Amino acid sequence: MISTSKYYAAAIKSALLAVLILCTYSCSNNDSEPTGDGEAHWKISSTVKSVSGSSAIILSGEPGTRWYAELTEGAEWCSFSSKDFANAKTKNGQLADGLNVLYVYYKANTGKLQRHAQLTLRYAENPEKTFDLIQLAESEELLPAFNIWAELPAKVDNSNYQYVTHYGLLNNKTLRNYSICFDKTKKAALWVAYPIHDVYTTKNIPDRTNRWAFDPTIPISAQANCVEYSYKGSYDRGHQVASADRVCTDEMNAQTFYMSNMTPQASSLNGAMWGTLESRVRTNSCSDTLYVVTGAYFENDNTTTFDGAGNLVPIPTHYFKVLLRTINGKTGKKIEDCAPEELKSIGFWVEHKAYSGGIPTEICKSVKEIETKTGFTFFPKVAASVKEQNAPRDWGIN
Incomplete structure (x- = not known):
C-alpha cells in the first residue's frame, strides 16, 4: 500500500512533468520560423542602362522569414555577387528587422540589342514571385523615340536639356512610361510627355508607392532634393505625370515619384484645381490612346524656394497641358494615319495660383497658343488646323 506522502510526491512529479512538456511544446512553437508570404519590389526600375552596375530588390515581411532567390534567365551576365559571375546564381537568407535588400549585379551590354534576365524569389514555402530585368543596348540609352511616338514634342537642342524616357514591364512587355525634357538650370522638367490608356x-x-527618389538617369546635382522632405513653404512635390495616371504596376507608379517629375507647386493649386484637371484628363482616355504633354513654364526666376535639403530652386510661373486623341476614340489607327477631321486637341494654360471652383474655361487654350507661349512644337506630325482647336465642351469642360 502506497503511503499518502509518496502518493502526493508522485502526483506532484506528474504535474510538473506535464507542465514541462506543455512549456516545451509552447516554446518550440514560438521559436518556429515564420511561414507567411512577404513583399518584394525593385527599388528603382527593372530597366537599366547598358553599362555595368547593380539593381536592388527591396524585401519586406515578418522578421525571421526565410527567402530563396534564383537566376533562371540571363545568368551569363547577371549574378548575386559582384565578384563571382560564374557561381552566384542562387542566394538565400532570413528577413531581418529594418531594410532588407537583394542586389542583382550585371555586366555591360556591348551588343546592339537589349537583353532580358529573370529571377525567382520565394518566401518560406510560398509560391514563387518572378522578376524581370531589361538591360538596354548602348544605342538605346533611354532616349525618347522622337518622330515615332505621337505624344513627343519636337526636339530642341540645348546643352542644358537632358532627354530621357522611362520604361516599365507590364504583362511581360517593356512599355514606355513617360519621357521628359529636363532643364538642369531649373532643376525641373520643362515638359513630360506620356500616353494615357486603360x-x-x-x-x-x-496604393500609390510614395517612393520619392532621385532619377537614376540624371545627375543628382542637377535635381532638386526632396527625397526626404518637400519644398519649403507652402509648396508640394507636384507631379507632372500624376501618380494616378500610372497605377498598373508598382514599378511604373514608383517612377512618377522621381525628382525629375517634380516641381515646387503651391498646395492651394496642387490639392485643388490642378488635381481636378488631372482627373478630367483621365476621363478622356480612349482605346486609341490619349496623348498628353504636361509642362512647367518659367517666365522668370523672380520667385524661388528651397528644396528639402535647403538648396535654392526657382518656382514655375505657369503650368500647361496639351492633349490629342481621335474624336471617335476607337478607330484603331495611328495618329499619323488619321485625317485632320478625325482628331481633336486642346491646351490648358494655368497660372501658378489658387483657383476657386472647378476648371475655369479661361485656362482652355489651343495647342497653337501653348506653342507660342512656350516655344515648343507639340504633336509635330499633326496638321495646323487640329492644333488651332479650342472646344472645352468636347473635353467635358463647361
Missing part, C-alpha cells in the same frame, strides 16, 4: 490606369496596385 493599360496604364487600370489599378493593379493597392
Whole structure:
C-alpha cells in the first residue's frame, strides 16, 4: 500500500512533468520560423542602362522569414555577387528587422540589342514571385523615340536639356512610361510627355508607392532634393505625370515619384484645381490612346524656394497641358494615319495660383497658343488646323 506522502510526491512529479512538456511544446512553437508570404519590389526600375552596375530588390515581411532567390534567365551576365559571375546564381537568407535588400549585379551590354534576365524569389514555402530585368543596348540609352511616338514634342537642342524616357514591364512587355525634357538650370522638367490608356490606369496596385527618389538617369546635382522632405513653404512635390495616371504596376507608379517629375507647386493649386484637371484628363482616355504633354513654364526666376535639403530652386510661373486623341476614340489607327477631321486637341494654360471652383474655361487654350507661349512644337506630325482647336465642351469642360 502506497503511503499518502509518496502518493502526493508522485502526483506532484506528474504535474510538473506535464507542465514541462506543455512549456516545451509552447516554446518550440514560438521559436518556429515564420511561414507567411512577404513583399518584394525593385527599388528603382527593372530597366537599366547598358553599362555595368547593380539593381536592388527591396524585401519586406515578418522578421525571421526565410527567402530563396534564383537566376533562371540571363545568368551569363547577371549574378548575386559582384565578384563571382560564374557561381552566384542562387542566394538565400532570413528577413531581418529594418531594410532588407537583394542586389542583382550585371555586366555591360556591348551588343546592339537589349537583353532580358529573370529571377525567382520565394518566401518560406510560398509560391514563387518572378522578376524581370531589361538591360538596354548602348544605342538605346533611354532616349525618347522622337518622330515615332505621337505624344513627343519636337526636339530642341540645348546643352542644358537632358532627354530621357522611362520604361516599365507590364504583362511581360517593356512599355514606355513617360519621357521628359529636363532643364538642369531649373532643376525641373520643362515638359513630360506620356500616353494615357486603360493599360496604364487600370489599378493593379493597392496604393500609390510614395517612393520619392532621385532619377537614376540624371545627375543628382542637377535635381532638386526632396527625397526626404518637400519644398519649403507652402509648396508640394507636384507631379507632372500624376501618380494616378500610372497605377498598373508598382514599378511604373514608383517612377512618377522621381525628382525629375517634380516641381515646387503651391498646395492651394496642387490639392485643388490642378488635381481636378488631372482627373478630367483621365476621363478622356480612349482605346486609341490619349496623348498628353504636361509642362512647367518659367517666365522668370523672380520667385524661388528651397528644396528639402535647403538648396535654392526657382518656382514655375505657369503650368500647361496639351492633349490629342481621335474624336471617335476607337478607330484603331495611328495618329499619323488619321485625317485632320478625325482628331481633336486642346491646351490648358494655368497660372501658378489658387483657383476657386472647378476648371475655369479661361485656362482652355489651343495647342497653337501653348506653342507660342512656350516655344515648343507639340504633336509635330499633326496638321495646323487640329492644333488651332479650342472646344472645352468636347473635353467635358463647361
